Amino acid sequence: MVAPFPARRGARAPVGHHATCETEGVPESRGRVVAVVGPTAAGKTALSVALCQRIGGEAVNGDAVQLFRGMDIGSAKAEPAERGGVPHHLLDVLDVSDEANVAVFQRSARATIDEIRSRGAVPVLVGGSSLYVRAVLDPLDFPGTDPDVRARWAAELERRGAEALHAELTERDPDAAAQILPSNGRRIVRALEVVELTGRPFAAAMPGFHSIYDDLVMIGLEVPRDVLDARIDARVDQMWAAGFVEEVRALRTQGLDESLTASRALGYQQVLSYLRGEIDESEAIAQTKTGTRKFARRQERMFRKDPRVTWLAFDDPDLVERAVALASSA
Known part of the structure; x- marks a missing residue:
């Protein structure tokens, strides 16, 4: 199989939070x-x-x-x-x-x-x-990740809930919030993490x-x-x-x-x-x-x-x- 996903049932995928992807300069x-x-x-x-x-x-x-x-x-x-x-x-x-x-x-x-x-x-x-x-x-x-920043936003998700965190993302990065379901806590946390780490809107990576x-x-x-x-x-x-x-x-x-x-x-x-x-x-x-x-x-x-x-x-x-x-x- 050409893709780096596990091909057999029960195998663990190499898909943690720390995956980053450098794609700049990808040839045509x-x-x-x-x-x-x-x-x-x-x-x-x-x-x-x-x-x-x-x-x-x-x-x-x-x-x-x-x-x-x-x-x-x-x-x-x-x-x-x-x-x-x-x-x-x-x-x-x-x-x-x-x-x-x-x-x-x-x-x-x-x-x-x-x-x-x-x-x-x-x-x-x-x-x-x-x-x-x-x-x-x-x-x-795909921007990198910081475990401490992510953990802090994950704790906020647990404390305040996905909808409240989505409202905060809407204030900080309305374009990103428009692309993410208010119930999708994981993606909301990721967007807030990127905004904090890069100082740019999450959607600016597009x-x-x-x-x-x-x-x-x-x-x-x-x-x-x-x-x-x-x-x-x-x-x-x-x-x-x-x-x-x-x-x-x-x-x-x-x-x-x-x-x-x-x-x-x-x-x-x-x-x-x-x-x-x-x-x-x-x-x-x-x-x-x-x-x-x-x-x-x-x-x-x-x-x-x-x-x-x-x-x-x-x-x-x-x-x-x-x-x-x-x-x-x-």
Whole structure:
């Protein structure tokens, strides 16, 4: 396996808080790369499979939650039968007790893309997180870390809670706060740490929209807001019908409750609260729907800032043909 994630169940990933990534001066990489982006529930998986089948592509996962083994229903991970015979990379590479880290993901995804291109295939990066997608495509540098500063902010998180700390981040760095869910304590702590260490906004680490790949095509799926909200609600209902609660129960035996990243994922966090008796099941469902709708708005807002994205209507009857034409014209 080309990526530095553990390839076997039970292996620990080298993904601690201290990972840094020096990417300045990354050379331009030749060879076509396609990215399919957009908000959750827009249909990215289905389009990416159809696109790969038509252009000789292989899918590269750009969703942090789908990195984890067993987090299938809640992340809408494509089942093998839904993958249409297309190779999928960077799925199921972490245990829930491991920590997802964007700097390690960056190295893994880039190595995977290089390996796919070396075989003459087209890598198709599929993701809804602007940070994860840009970490792969752009010369993004990850600042270092200071254990003492991080520990102090982590203590503040424990004392004051994620929402209060998110409000402080909003005052110090509103652009970063807009990209981070108020419930994502770990990322809030990281942003506050970077602001303190560098004296610059966390978002200042983001470069301009300039890819390290000189033959990049970015395709965005556009869904009207009311339609997307309905699709999200239907997806959450389907998750529960498919056994989402049972999935979370099983993952608790593997350390989900104690995880730093997996336990904070949308849906999983709410089901854990339900199973702990903190909220009832109907509230867990409602919070998952509300949180996912808000997350989808953040996703679309961030991708709309990227001028490289060509937006296509999710329900265009010629969607696949248009996507193939874009990918083939690079």
